[in-house]
Amino acid sequence: MTFHSQAIKQQVQICLIALAFFTRIPIPADTPYSPELLNKANRYFALIGLVVGLVSAASFWLSQLVLPVSVAVIIAMASSLLLTGAFHEDGLADVFDGFGGGWQPEQKLEIMKDSRLGTYGAAALFVVLAIKWSSLSALAEISPSLAAMALFCLHGLSRAAAASLIFSYPYVRLDEDSKVKPLANQQSQQDLWVLIITSLFILLLLPLPMALLLTIALLLVRYACGRWFTHQLGGYTGDCLGACQQLAEVVGYLIILAMVAPQ
Template identity: 30%
Template sequence: MTVTIFNPHWQGFKRSLVTYTRIPLTVDWDDMIKHTPAVCFLPWVGIVVALLSAWPLWFEGLPATIQAIFMLLTAVLLTGGFHEDGLMDACDGLVGGWDKEQRLKIMKDSRIGSYAALSIWFALMLKWLLLTQILLSFASNSAHYGSALIAWIAVHSVSRMTPLVVMNTMEYVSAGGSKASSMIARLDTPQWGVALLPCVLLLLLDFSYLIKAVLVLALFTFGARRYLRKRIDGYNGDALGAVEQISEVLLLLCFMDALA
């Protein structure tokens, strides 16, 4: 009975892992199989990515700079640069386009423009510098490994909530067919519970300063929605990737501020 109840969640989680990471899983994509929408599990996928990419923390002899770069590299390899690609495409289109149609067309173009190159350089550099400083701050703590790991999990899990908010409060727009459209879903109350559960659990782990981070993300999400509505009258998959990446930077910034 229990297995039957949780099977839709397991099916949705597997679909989410296959969609948002490069983890090799066999998934039956038959729509007749009852499953929770895969997007519900974005924060859970963040936990998996964080756990698997935290391996450098085991090597305490490594400098924080080296630990941070390998953590970031592993996370990118696990996701296939899924969100980073969205950031680059979104910056090229949203900043470089003259009108809605041109912006959406640019975002469909696989070529990298100057805005894409600048955005990914600054995003990765900021994440590396902030993560390095956070690891250095935790180094003086006897519970260094556990504290750093939970912080890393929080960054990857909570940052994936902001795309869900955008997805559920705006209209989807696209220039032609898009793979992202098949993953769009409006969440009901139980499904929001599934998505929010990791964030609630993190708050219970004495990471009360996450509350400040949540307020910062709320303000950012409000501004992002206004900007996207002005530029393209809605959102697309690239915009969601950009929102997630900027959220990661903001969360790291909030952690650095709290530790300082």
């Protein structure tokens, strides 16, 4: 086997590991696994988002052919939740429970490790899911095809924004025993460039003004989340990445809706 074929095979294996870690989609049992390979899997976070987005968008599009768009949006959201096992929504809830209920970083991390859902987490989940449903439903009333495109693109772009935090902020070592500890906690320049190139591909699918405004908005969400996590914990955890993904996704829907809604 040549060097190039070996390199391609390894990238396919890393992509499969990312698919298995971030979704419930089964992969071949003989796929090799190691902490080192998992640590590189974050480079394909946005690509996995496109897979989730494609399933969600397809669920919406098929459903809206026979059902009201508001119901079709619920089905699209449910499909992504089932496909990911509510992985990122769980991170969002844990972050709000921890940040809302703890005073010191150690207390916040201890709360975040608790599998029980608290008041802060439940409220955050309700608000974010409600905004997703209402914004996507309003968008679908204007243009079902644009709503489907928003689902496809924002699942990928929001994950790129979240995964890129790994490159800029320290992993919280107090979180060593967390349930999300296996998540990649280092990122190379190559990992970051894969995320950027994937994001550029997604943005090319959108009208230029929308792509530019989404880029600015998601960069601001990324910056705000990074500062917030650093202030609260001194860095990020896997739950923080899930929270950033959810916030970036919902902000993206609102931006698209604001651009196309009748004034």
